[in-house]
Amino acid sequence: MTERLFTLAVWMSAALVAVVLVWVIGDLVRLGIPHLSLDFLFAAPRDAGRNGGIGPILVSTVLIIGVTLTAALPLGLMAAVWLAEFTTRGHALGKAIRLSLDVMAGVPSIVFGLFGNAFFSIYLGMGFSILSGGLTLACMILPVFIRTCEVGLAAVTDTWRQGAAALGMTRTAAIWHVLLPAASPAIAAGMVLGIGRATAETAALIFTSGYVDRMPESLWDSGRSLAVHIYDLSMNISGGDTAADAAALVLITLIVLFNMLAQWLSDRWLHRRLVA
Amino acid sequence: MTNYSESPYTLGSIDEAVACCAPKPQLKVRALSVSYGDRRVLETVSMDIYRGCITALIGPSGCGKTSLLTSINRLTDMLPSARVEGSVCFEGQEILDTTVDTLRLRRRIGMIFQKPNPFPISIRRNLELPLREHGVRKRSERASRAEQALRDVGLWEEVKERLDSSALSLSGGQQQRLCIARALVLEPEILLMDEPCSALDPISSAVVEELILRLRGRYTIVIVTHNLAQAKRVANYAGFFWMTERVGKLIEFGQCQRLFDTPAHALTQAYVDGVRG
Numbered sequence: 419m420t421e422r423l424f425t426l427a428v429w430m431s432a433a434l435v436a437v438v439l440v441w442v443i444g445d446l447v448r449l450g451i452p453h454l455s456l457d458f459l460f461a462a463p464r465d466a467g468r469n470g471g472i473g474p475i476l477v478s479t480v481l482i483i484g485v486t487l488t489a490a491l492p493l494g495l496m497a498a499v500w501l502a503e504f505t506t507r508g509h510a511l512g513k514a515i516r517l518s519l520d521v522m523a524g525v526p527s528i529v530f531g532l533f534g535n536a537f538f539s540i541y542l543g544m545g546f547s548i549l550s551g552g553l554t555l556a557c558m559i560l561p562v563f564i565r566t567c568e569v570g571l572a573a574v575t576d577t578w579r580q581g582a583a584a585l586g587m588t589r590t591a592a593i594w595h596v597l598l599p600a601a602s603p604a605i606a607a608g609m610v611l612g613i614g615r616a617t618a619e620t621a622a623l624i625f626t627s628g629y630v631d632r633m634p635e636s637l638w639d640s641g642r643s644l645a646v647h648i649y650d651l652s653m654n655i656s657g658g659d660t661a662a663d664a665a666a667l668v669l670i671t672l673i674v675l676f677n678m679l680a681q682w683l684s685d686r687w688l689h690r691r692l693v694a
Numbered sequence: 695m696t697n698y699s700e701s702p703y704t705l706g707s708i709d710e711a712v713a714c715c716a717p718k719p720q721l722k723v724r725a726l727s728v729s730y731g732d733r734r735v736l737e738t739v740s741m742d743i744y745r746g747c748i749t750a751l752i753g754p755s756g757c758g759k760t761s762l763l764t765s766i767n768r769l770t771d772m773l774p775s776a777r778v779e780g781s782v783c784f785e786g787q788e789i790l791d792t793t794v795d796t797l798r799l800r801r802r803i804g805m806i807f808q809k810p811n812p813f814p815i816s817i818r819r820n821l822e823l824p825l826r827e828h829g830v831r832k833r834s835e836r837a838s839r840a841e842q843a844l845r846d847v848g849l850w851e852e853v854k855e856r857l858d859s860s861a862l863s864l865s866g867g868q869q870q871r872l873c874i875a876r877a878l879v880l881e882p883e884i885l886l887m888d889e890p891c892s893a894l895d896p897i898s899s900a901v902v903e904e905l906i907l908r909l910r911g912r913y914t915i916v917i918v919t920h921n922l923a924q925a926k927r928v929a930n931y932a933g934f935f936w937m938t939e940r941v942g943k944l945i946e947f948g949q950c951q952r953l954f955d956t957p958a959h960a961l962t963q964a965y966v967d968g969v970r971g
């Protein structure tokens with residue numbers, strides 16, 4: 419009896435989540451599709467975004483995420499390797515860093531925005547720029563990315579470390595050829611989380627990459643991300659709602675595309691590690 | 695060198711294996727002690743390991759057999775708490791010397807673990823990765839040495855069609871033979887085997903045991919086993935370890951047959967009888 423009830427509860431919960439998800443996405447598609455066209459994707463916004471399109475904004479978004487990943491991936495992987503492979507249990511510095519990462523993972527993104535503004539924009543003189551925004555987002559996603567990768571590496575069985583050492587392989591070779599590929603599902607999961615958060619972020623970008631909706635000419639230009647654009651349209655611009663719905667639909671598609679790309683890249687990399 | 699026939703094994707038959715009639719010590723272990731933190735687990739072990747022979751180490755769990763093996767290939771370096779004292783002399787060179795190049799040492803002294811531990815990569819890459827790490831640049835050379843190692847362990851016919859599939863898709867016994875091939879591909883002089891059959895089913899275990907017999911003469915083998923019948927079948931020499939006051943000691947060492955038939959020590963007698971009955 420309880421078995422039946424439990425099974426029912428599990429199915430109901432799953433169904434509820436699915437229904438909510440389908441509703442939200444269905445609503446967006448219903449409201450956004452009429453406004454969506456190739457022209458909308460490529461044209462520059464007019465009337466503060468009520469008309470025209472989101473061309474420059476898409477470009478800025480891709481550039482910002484590009485900067486974020488270029489900075490966060492290598493740095494995060496190295497940090498995770500250091501935490502998982504170079505600190506033993508009870509290592510004081512390792513413990514302190516783990517704790518601060520966990521605290522930083524819970525810090526609201528607006529705080530990262532203020533930090534990015536003070537550090538990248540003002541102190542390092544990057545001003546309001548795609549570079550400054552991308553690096554701020556990198557800081558924001560690093561804590562979760564590092565910890566996800568670290569946990570993935572720590573879960574890799576010790577017998578492979580011993581096996582590699584017993585074959586006279588260096589620790590670097592063991593990490594690069596055996597441990598990282600073995601941890602790649604965790605690394606991919608960390609990347610998906612990070613990309614999702616970065617693409618949806620507004621608060622951390624307003625003070626760093628700014629909200630100029632012109633086509634950026636370089637990474638030093640200010641650029642408006644899609645999430646900022648949606649926020650602006652729905653909060654500040656009267657009559658911007660249909661454009662906001664269409665842009666939101668594009669944003670969701672973009673997140674899915676980014677994740678597919680990340681998956682494809684990590685599969686390809688993995689395939690090369692594993693087989694070639 | 696051995697004659698290569700068409701049989702899956704290329705090491706020649708068991709009968710052709712070199713007999714150990716005039717053995718020369720290749721490893722001289724002297725007063726070796728191992729501690730983890732301040733707990734001593736193995737005390738003043740002295741024994742000779744003879745070239746080309748199989749030496750079996752027997753004794754109950756926890757008496758330091760694994761610790762002895764990992765001291766010989768310096769895998770103990772990976773454990774910050776492990777301390778090894780005494781001396782292990784390998785062809786005139788002191789292994790425990792801190793200046794020893796452990797990467798080169800481990801190429802010359804391979805190790806097989808209790809649980810088969812092929813890397814989660816393709817069968818081919820399992821064999822070629824160690825070669826590449828040891829500076830074998832030519833792809834064709836890596837491929838031919840990998841094939842030879844697979845033939846040596848009798849695995850070639852079983853896997854030649856699927857070299858690019860994951861090593862984890864192999865059965866337990868095949869995985870263990872792959873691990874042996876992975877050690878052999880580096881052309882080591884000594885193989886340390888830590889209970890290589892105890893995680894395998896009886897049939898795979900018999901296959902691996904036969905393989906070990908075929909390796910005799912070409913390689914010096916030190917094998918830890920809880921299977922006394924196996925020790926008797928394969929080994930030329932045997933060492934019996936026992937724990938007194940939670941510290942492992944080598945109680946008796948000698949020719950395998952002699953140690954089992956006429957043990958010099960009452961503890962050895964009891965262990966051999968006890969497990970037998």
Ligand SMILES: Nc1ncnc2c1ncn2[C@@H]1O[C@H](COP(=O)(O)OP(=O)(O)O)[C@@H](O)[C@H]1O
Binds near residue numbers: 730
């Ligand atoms: N990494 C380690 N840290 C602390 N103690 C260990 C470690 N490895 C083994 N020991 C201890 O050393 C003793 C001998 O272990 P081991 O060499 O594995 O014995 P055996 O292989 O004969 O079973 C055991 O009591 C075990 O608990």
Ligand SMILES: [Mg+2]
Binds near residue numbers: 759888
């Ligand atoms: Mg053991």
